[in-house]
Amino acid sequence: MSKVYKTLVTAADRFVPSKLRPLWEHEAGPKTIFFWAPAFKWSLVLAGLGDLNRPVESLSIPQSISLAATGIVWSRYSLVIIPKNYSLFAVNVFVAMTSLYQIGRAIKYQQSKKQEK
Template structure:
């Protein structure tokens, strides 16, 4: 058996499994589309980690999203059948929201001396 026939066999097997009745049935369930549509939340949080200034972060909303993702990570494993796609979505969101929370805490509570310096400099410019 040549390498190319082995690759063809593997490719054929992959596509047979991908387009099987079970796979297509799964694609038509909320077990698939719920997490897929939910992935907008962690994607937005990841983009905000790079683009949003820390003074624009809402502490209460970030805290709520941290708790929300923890709850749904647990829920995704408690249901039968377990939904690993939902778990992955909320795991990514948890990491992103913890990053946002870290930025918020550093800006709001840790770097107070830098904020007062910036506001003092702005007052000098305005006067």
Template sequence: MAASNFQKFWNHPAGPKTIHFWAPTFKWGINIANVADATKPPDQLSYPQQSALACSAVIWAKYSTVVTPRNWNLFSVSVAMAATSIYQLGRKIQ
């Protein structure tokens, strides 16, 4: 059973043999950097950068649910990026 589940994952159209898997996977690095920036003073954060990250994340989250096949890796990384960017914008505004 585990072998068949792995084989389904491996051969999935958005699986690890495609860029549709690896691009969102490496995009998690941006989220990690954004979380690490939570220790920075708010005056060192950039409105344009955080706004661009938040807007693009919302756009990609929507896109990932309408393409075929649905790309849940891209959806989850985009939702996380939107959340961290909005949090950083909130810190900057206060």
């Protein structure tokens, strides 16, 4: 897989405009996992945003707690590692925010059910 990736990067290297060359060559740029891991992690944020329309009674609090904790921990980690990875920081902040919002929705729903009884 590494040879295939290197071949693709080498082929794409010729087409990168000079203005985008600093981003392309950056130590956390598209040539590295530091770029692609956060890029694919945005799918978790999209899933979390999709869950905003989900019925509140079907939300999983333990799942939301684990996603929020993961987002918080990795947000911190992304600013400690070298190179600092602001893309990883941003995606994890959004993962944590969407999960914390879902936790708030679920807790509010559970409290309203208790008050009804």
